[in-house]
Amino acid sequence: MPPPSSSPTHGKKKSASAPARTPDQPRHVDNALLADGRLVRLTIRDGRFDAIAPMADAPACADALDLGGLLVLPLLVDGHLHLDKTLLGLPWMPHAAGPTRASRIETELGLMPTLPLSTAERAGHLIRACAAHGTGTLRTHVDVEPQNGLKALEGVLEARAAHRDWAQIQIVAFPQTGVMRAPGTLELLDAAIAAGADLVGGMDPCEVDCDPAGQLNGIFAIAHRRGVGVDVHLHESDELGLFSIREICKRAKALGMQGHVTISHGFCLGHVSESKARATADLMAAAGVNLVTHGAASHPLPPLALLREHGVTVFAGNDNVRDIWSPYGTGDALERASLIGWRADWRTDAQMMDAFDLVTASAARGMGLTFSPVAVGEAASFFAVRAGGVAEALAARPVREIVVRGGLVLARGGVSSQSLVSV
Numbered sequence: 301m302p303p304p305s306s307s308p309t310h311g312k313k314k315s316a317s318a319p320a321r322t323p324d325q326p327r328h329v330d331n332a333l334l335a336d337g338r339l340v341r342l343t344i345r346d347g348r349f350d351a352i353a354p355m356a357d358a359p360a361c362a363d364a365l366d367l368g369g370l371l372v373l374p375l376l377v378d379g380h381l382h383l384d385k386t387l388l389g390l391p392w393m394p395h396a397a398g399p400t401r402a403s404r405i406e407t408e409l410g411l412m413p414t415l416p417l418s419t420a421e422r423a424g425h426l427i428r429a430c431a432a433h434g435t436g437t438l439r440t441h442v443d444v445e446p447q448n449g450l451k452a453l454e455g456v457l458e459a460r461a462a463h464r465d466w467a468q469i470q471i472v473a474f475p476q477t478g479v480m481r482a483p484g485t486l487e488l489l490d491a492a493i494a495a496g497a498d499l500v501g502g503m504d505p506c507e508v509d510c511d512p513a514g515q516l517n518g519i520f521a522i523a524h525r526r527g528v529g530v531d532v533h534l535h536e537s538d539e540l541g542l543f544s545i546r547e548i549c550k551r552a553k554a555l556g557m558q559g560h561v562t563i564s565h566g567f568c569l570g571h572v573s574e575s576k577a578r579a580t581a582d583l584m585a586a587a588g589v590n591l592v593t594h595g596a597a598s599h600p601l602p603p604l605a606l607l608r609e610h611g612v613t614v615f616a617g618n619d620n621v622r623d624i625w626s627p628y629g630t631g632d633a634l635e636r637a638s639l640i641g642w643r644a645d646w647r648t649d650a651q652m653m654d655a656f657d658l659v660t661a662s663a664a665r666g667m668g669l670t671f672s673p674v675a676v677g678e679a680a681s682f683f684a685v686r687a688g689g690v691a692e693a694l695a696a697r698p699v700r701e702i703v704v705r706g707g708l709v710l711a712r713g714g715v716s717s718q719s720l721v722s723v
């Protein structure tokens with residue numbers, strides 16, 4: 301197959317600045333290279349793919365948007381972010397926290413109230429950055445704790461409402477400072493769900509609270525009563541972490557919450573023997589407990605292929621993006637999948653497809669959402685890059701030449717749009 305720059309075209313080529321149409325009028329996107337190698341015309345009507353036809357069969361259309369053979373891929377899904385923590389939109393701030401988790405939490409509590417941009421403004425910058433990289437769905441954890449109450453949540457809810465056309469956003473009410481050790485947190489978590497958060501979070505039930513039963517019973521009770529999911533940050537290592545996973549699985553199964561419970565990080569799975577990892581994978585699969593990873597460099601990577609083989613839904617997210625916890629990160633889910641694939645030593649095209657799955661179909665499934673592929677009847681949501689296939693796109697992470705969600709152009713050339721217009 302020829303490279304994208306030399307792929308054949310059909311009809312008159314139009315620039316990316318072709319006149320916009322109203323959503324109910326059909327719009328043709330020509331010379332779109334699909335992941336299966338077909339060169340097609342995409343017809344969009346009312347924000348959905350109305351038809352997909354081979355370019356060889358497509359009649360000439362003077363005002364079609366011509367992609368010139370760019371690879372078209374479905375929008376990405378980021379399963380773990382912290383919109384409330386980001387420093388995007390501010391001048392560069394040197395990393396101020398120490399190397400421990402406790403130092404990062406303490407530094408954050410002191411600095412965040414002094415920032416000149418509000419939570420909603422900073423969150424908005426990160427949402428738009430993610431969108432410019434081709435992400436259309438994300439799950440964010442938002443701090444809920446006694447010192448600041450629901451202030452961070454209120455800011456992220458504001459940003460979510462303002463960016464409803466940019467991304468679908470799930471919010472986890474995250475008790476970063478603990479649950480049992482911080483009286484009033486359970487009440488705040490319940491209030492957060494009532495205010496609009498979508499899941500109840502948890503945080504290292506053994507290490508942080510030293511009361512795993514108290515924390516897990518409390519957060520699962522809220523989630524079960526409210527009919528929402530659970531997503532627990534689990535940094536605990538070795539046997540301690542395995543104990544917490546067993547306790548989480550036990551509650552997920554007992555309450556009939558299979559498929560609605562996620563363990564974030566699960567570092568312990570990378571610390572233990574293969575036999576223990578296999579046994580834990582079987583337990584997680586039977587309880588319908590998912591795993592989301594960001595491929596942290598500070599810990600061994602959980603055995604992602606093993607977990608997938610045993611039926612665990614595994615997906616990925618960026619976690620911290622230029623914030624007080626880490627100065628790194630761009631919000632690019634494709635870059636994150638590439639990093640995880642590199643750490644997992646996934647080299648073949650089939651393995652690279654597995655890495656891409658971590659930020660597409662598996663991520664949507666892990667979040668309880670329906671994934672939208674590039675197919676007739678689906679939402680017209682996609683991004684286009686200069687690559688010959690998924691593996692090349694993952695390896696090269698090229699600029700997203702255009703990003704479209706529901707028929708609206710979110711970004712061109714990696715830069716988010718100032719205003720949203722139809723493709």
